[in-house]
Amino acid sequence: MGEGSFPEHWVNLLLGCAHDPLRYTGLVFPWGDGVLRGVAGPRAWQREVMKTIGAHLSDPATRFTPCRIARASGHGIGKSALIAMLVKWGLDTGVDTRIVITANTESQLLTKTAPEIAKWHNLSLTRDWFRATATSLVSTEPGHDRGWRADLVTWSVANTEAFAGLHNQGKRIILVFDEASGIAAKVWEVALGALTDAETEIIFLAFGNPTHNTGPFRECFGRHRHLWNAGQIDSRRVEGVNSAYLDELVATYGEDSDIVRVRVRGQFPSASSMQFIESSLVEAARARPANALPDEPVIFGLDCARFGDDRSVLAIRRGRDARSRPWQSWHHLDSMTLAGDVALAAQKWRPDAIFVDAGNIGAGVVDRLRQLGVGNVHEVWFGSTGQDALWAGDVRVKTANKRSEMWTHLRGWLPGATIPDSDVLAADLTGVEYGYAADQVSILLEKKEHMKRRGLASPDWGDALALTFAEPVMPRVNGWPADWQPQPSVRKLTAREEWYETYKDLGVEM
Structure with missing residues (x-):
């Protein structure tokens, strides 16, 4: 077994843990030392899952039947560490x-799951037994590299061979779905059909935040619950979590909001999905031909970068056309330079209104634009009171703040609209989740900071487009902005004509 310098009795000790994962973790990981300083062992819920697996494999009556374990939970409980x-x-x-591991997205798999597996592999006393790559752990035992391994696999509805071919007759198969709520039903269907080998240890793990109220992950806790050992975990009851962050979510969105239900309590949302804008709306807008009427106003939306990797973005929209006029973005730019660049864009496109995110450096940008003589500049405060907004068709809803109001108008505008064919913008528009404010009526969008905690980027491009809906803007007159109306040519009066205009009421004649 590539045992290297390990004494034979120690190797046999590990092999004796084949049906006892909890005992195994106590032997191979350096609890209490290095990065595990102050940590005595797995968390309680992790130990419970390990004991469940051990009991299933130790019982001759269940050993060769699939062991299906599903856990829906809030944030930060250590799902990836357990995996x-x-x-x-x-x-x-x-x-x-x-072993095959997949996740809801390639980003989750490669930036969250894979690094955690690499971390625990490097911590283990058996790290020399397997060779680590970016997407696999492969046995170093000669002749076993093809069949003794763990692979991280991205899924596709059109390409499910990696799951259909998961067979290992008479040995052991482990299938892991990380953030399982977002994995397509077709992948679940193919994977379940592949786990049919006789006399084989089969373990199927499905973990994640319960983001969707329908689909196979939800069914593990519903109509298929008789097949699964399923449980829901409130993050606040798990030791070692970031309590301040969880308390902030509850204070911001309310105990019964869908965001708290999913991200804290491990409960499925009351709505079918927490995704604010459907992917199908965005994809259709990317592909639709641009079309704008001549009297529709040109509107700038400027989202100003706050820090780090965020970008300042200028979106330009005319009616239902947000594509024909190219957008601009900047990275690590000061407010004075940013204002100068926007002023140049205003000279070119003559916007009827410029809406600027006034938070952080935005206030300085607004002041500088006005100093430069740029007209129609309006500051927008995302946290100010929201008004009713167009949800879809003629349906209007209440919103909790200005940002939620603007995004709701954006959502209602997308059918029939055109947007840039940009993966970045699409990710911004489809990544934002929503819930309801404490009144359980007003739409409340997820905060940028909370999106980052989920591993997403700040939706700078999406916010820039949303800013173009900050306030209603009057249509143009004859295709010109109101303050750029061409004036008729007027001949200058001569001195005698001016004198006459002054005194004509006295009856004088020229």
């Missing part, structure tokens, strides 16, 4: 074990 520990246990204690 990593179980991957190591599965490989180290079962010769020629096959």
Whole structure:
């Protein structure tokens, strides 16, 4: 087993943990030292899952039936850490074990799940038994590299071969779905059909935030619950979590809001999905031909960068056309330079209104634009009181703040509209989640800071487009902005004519 300098009795000790993942973790990881200083072992909920697996494999009546475990939870409870520990246990204690791990998105898989697996692999005493790559752990035992391994696989509805081919007769198979709520039903269907080998240890783990109220992950807790060991975990009851962040979510959105239900309580949302803008709306707007009427106003929306990797973005919209006039973005630009560039854009496109995010450097940008003589500049405060906004068709809804109001107008505008064919913009528009304010009526968008906690970028492009809906803007007159109306040519009066205009009421004649 590539045991290297390990004494034979120690290797046999590990092999004796084939049906006891909890005991295994106590042997191979340096609890209390280094990055695990102050940590005595797995968290309580992690130990409970390990005991469930151990009990299933130890019982001759269940050992060769699929062990299906599903956990829906809030943020920060250590799902990826548990996955990593179980991957190591599965490989180290079962010769020629096959493991496949996937996630809701490639980004989640490669930036969250994969690094966690690599971290725990490097912490383990058995790290020399397997060779780590960016997407796999492969046995170093000669002749076993093809069949004794763990692979991180991105899924596609059109390409499910990696799951259909998951067979390992007479040995061990582990299938892991991370952030399982976002994995397509077709992938679940193919994976379940593949887990049919006889006399084989089969473990299927499905973990994640319960973001969708329908689909296979939801059914693990509903009509298929008799097949699964399913549980829902409130993050606030887990040791070692970021309590301040969880308390902030509750204070911001309310205990019964969908955001708190999903991100804190591990409960499925009351709505079918928390995604504010459907992907189909965005994709249709990317592909639709541009079309604008000549009397529709040109509107600038300027989202000003706050810090770090955020960008300042200028969106330009005319009616339902947000594509024909190219957008601009800047990185690490001071307010004076940013204002100068926007002033140049205003000279070119003659906007009827410029709406600027006034937070942070935005206030300075507004002041500088006005100093430069740029007209129609309006500051917008995202946290100010929201008004009723157009949701879809003729339906209007209440909104909790100005940002939620603007995004709701944006959502209602998208059908029939055109946007830039940009992956960045599409990700911004589809990444934002929503819930309801404490009144349970007003729409409340997820904060930028909370999106970043979920691993998403600040939606700077989406906010820039939303800013073009900050206030109603009057249509143009004969295709010209109100303050750029061409004036008729007027001949200057001569001195005698001016004298006559002054005194004509006295009856004088020229």
